[in-house]
Amino acid sequence: MRILLSxxxxxxxxxxxxxxxxxxxxxxxxxxxxxxxxGTNFEHFTTFLLTSAIFIVGGLIFKFKTANVEKSIxxxxxxxxxxxxxxxxxxxxxxxxxxxxxxxxxxxxxxxxFYFGFIFLNNLIGLIPGFLPPTENFNTGLxxxxxxxxxxxxxxVKVQGLVGHIKHFMGPMIYMAPLIFVLEIISHAMRPLTLxxxxxxxxxxxxxVLAIFSDLVPYxxxxxxxxxxxxxxxxxxxxxxxxxxxxxxxxxxxxxHEEHAH
Amino acid sequence: MxxxxxxxxxxxxAIGLAAFGGTQAQGKAAAAAxxxxxxxxxxxxxxxxxxxxxxxxxxxxxxxxxxxxxxxxGKF
Numbered sequence: 020m021r022i023l024l025s026x027x028x029x030x031x032x033x034x035x036x037x038x039x040x041x042x043x044x045x046x047x048x049x050x051x052x053x054x055x056x057x058g059t060n061f062e063h064f065t066t067f068l069l070t071s072a073i074f075i076v077g078g079l080i081f082k083f084k085t086a087n088v089e090k091s092i093x094x095x096x097x098x099x100x101x102x103x104x105x106x107x108x109x110x111x112x113x114x115x116x117x118x119x120x121x122x123x124x125x126x127x128x129x130x131x132x133f134y135f136g137f138i139f140l141n142n143l144i145g146l147i148p149g150f151l152p153p154t155e156n157f158n159t160g161l162x163x164x165x166x167x168x169x170x171x172x173x174x175x176v177k178v179q180g181l182v183g184h185i186k187h188f189m190g191p192m193i194y195m196a197p198l199i200f201v202l203e204i205i206s207h208a209m210r211p212l213t214l215x216x217x218x219x220x221x222x223x224x225x226x227x228v229l230a231i232f233s234d235l236v237p238y239x240x241x242x243x244x245x246x247x248x249x250x251x252x253x254x255x256x257x258x259x260x261x262x263x264x265x266x267x268x269x270x271x272x273x274x275x276h277e278e279h280a281h
Numbered sequence: 282m283x284x285x286x287x288x289x290x291x292x293x294x295a296i297g298l299a300a301f302g303g304t305q306a307q308g309k310a311a312a313a314a315x316x317x318x319x320x321x322x323x324x325x326x327x328x329x330x331x332x333x334x335x336x337x338x339x340x341x342x343x344x345x346x347x348x349x350x351x352x353x354x355g356k357f
Binding site: 265 | 337344345347
């Protein structure tokens with residue numbers, strides 16, 4: 020089975036580059052005519068819809084499988100769908116616990132696991148020959164980043180009140196406040212941009228390397244780059260989630276200023 | 282030199298310098314983290330997360346350089 024899969028990957032990657040940047044959607048368009056312009060934006064958007072559908076269906080399947088509480092106490096044997104989902108969930112939960120503390124981790128867990136799972140899936144789909152990863156498009160990354168920006172500011176206001184949240188931007192000393200305020204505003208405004216650009220740049224770079232190497236030698240040689248691709252996909256989703264955790268925990272931390280005021 | 286050659290050079294220099302500085306800094310971060318782990322293997326879990334975080338923040342500037350290189354290239 021494993022050999023068959025790797026063989027299929029090799030064959031498909033050869034097939035993909037023989038036709039000069041083949042994608043499934045473009046193939047369908049050539050055959051039947053979709054009646055729309057199929058640029059890269061359209062490709063990314065359609066793939067994004069597809070991954071959203073996969074994500075929702077996967078979530079529903081998991082929900083139905085664990086709906087019966089008595090049966091779902093006993094874990095499955097071996098590598099099953101449920102075990103994979105639980106493994107990823109536990110990994111993110113432990114990470115959140117070590118960066119945000121147990122209480123905050125519990126509160127913000129749904130957002131974090133959604134971001135990790137969704138970005139990871141969106142990255143991974145680019146490794147299937149004939150699909151473009153939606154995260155390769157800057158619009159996707161920027162949308163995800165801007166939502167994080169809005170969310171952590173809203174949470175900061177909710178937890179600490181508007182005055183308390185703005186005090187965060189002021190720095191420790193009042194006479195330094197005007198200078199630090201400007202710097203902080205700039206650095207906060209850069210956050211959604213860098214989140215989006217990081218994921219966009221990394222995915223584009225990874226995809227380009229893969230494309231160039233499968234163009235040079237279509238068989239076998241690209242396989243190590245697929246491994247690298249899986250690693251990069253995981254790492255980018257991980258970094259995005261980690262930075263989200265840090266931003267949220269920085270916005271909602273309520274520490275006493277007397278304790279370390281110097 | 283004609284303008285197109287200058288544009289190609291500019292884009293190569295932009296990403297080259299950014300990658301050079303970024304890899305130097307990331308190498309330092311990785312070296313320090315590995316040394317810490319070698320001295321105290323049990324601290325691996327605690328060192329790993331801040332190391333990744335630092336590397337991500339260093340990398341964001343390199344990626345800004347990458348984007349600039351792309352933007353310059355788009356002027357051909």
